[in-house]
Amino acid sequence: DIVMTQAPLSVSVTPGESASISCRSSKSLLHSNGITYVYWYLQKPGKSPQLLIYRMSNLASGVPDRFSGSGSETDFTLKISRVEAEDVGIYYCGQLLENPLTFGSGTKLEIK
Amino acid sequence: EVQLVESGGGLVQPGRSLKLSCLASGFTFSNYGMNWIRQAPGKGLEWVASISSSSSYIYYADTVKGRFTISRDNAKNTLYLQMTSLRSEDTALYYCARLTTEGMRYWGQGVMVTVSS
Numbered sequence: 001d002i003v004m005t006q007a008p009l010s011v012s013v014t015p016g017e018s019a020s021i022s023c024r025s026s027k028s029l030l031h032s033n034g035i036t037y038v039y040w041y042l043q044k045p046g047k048s049p050q051l052l053i054y055r056m057s058n059l060a061s062g063v064p065d066r067f068s069g070s071g072s073e074t075d076f077t078l079k080i081s082r083v084e085a086e087d088v089g090i091y092y093c094g095q096l097l098e099n100p101l102t103f104g105s106g107t108k109l110e111i112k
Numbered sequence: 113e114v115q116l117v118e119s120g121g122g123l124v125q126p127g128r129s130l131k132l133s134c135l136a137s138g139f140t141f142s143n144y145g146m147n148w149i150r151q152a153p154g155k156g157l158e159w160v161a162s163i164s165s166s167s168s169y170i171y172y173a174d175t176v177k178g179r180f181t182i183s184r185d186n187a188k189n190t191l192y193l194q195m196t197s198l199r200s201e202d203t204a205l206y207y208c209a210r211l212t213t214e215g216m217r218y219w220g221q222g223v224m225v226t227v228s229s
Contacts, residue, residue, distance in 0.1 A: 048207060050219070051216060101159040101162070
């Protein structure tokens with residue numbers, strides 16, 4: 001199984017500042033078709049997860065462009081620029097390269 | 113508007129069975145693969161099972177293989193999860209989610225399953 005390891009466990013950010021969350025996979029998520037099958041989700045308190053980034057760097061529809069994704073074959077970063085109060089929640093990375101589909105353990109973002 | 117509405121959860125004793133449903137609307141259900149994802153109280157996301165659009169491909173997490181069955185009825189726009197031999201560790205909020213290579217863009221609100229005597 002592909003293990004997704006996130007860091008840090010939690011991050012506290014001042015509004016207007018930036019935050020970065022890391023995710024590492026135990027296997028390359030780069031497919032031979034050139035697509036990297038890593039995704040980022042945000043679960044706001046009491047809500048269902050919502051898709052932020054797909055295929056490593058593509059912004060999902062309706063997601064503010066303050067969010068961006070980048071990375072290589074096994075190391076990935078979600079960056080949130082100009083953090084706002086509405087960004088609080090738990091961020092998960094996940095992979096769709098192969099079954100079983102797996103997620104990271106989550107990174108909790110709090111506002112200072 | 114895409115909507116996924118889960119139902120069928122509740123309190124069940126260990127060893128018993130329960131069947132979850134997910135009613136889809138706002139899109140052509142028969143064109144999309146679907147997932148069940150669960151979240152134990154205070155824990156992270158755990159993928160449970162996937163089914164392709166025509167039910168040709170089905171996959172399970174090892175933790176539920178042999179006990180859970182995912183299925184769908186495209187005529188009824190409904191996804192199912194038949195759960196048998198339930199254990200306390202199956203206690204979780206169960207989400208259905210639409211699956212494409214663009215990720216799980218749509219999720220239901222979740223349905224709670226509690227396994228306890």
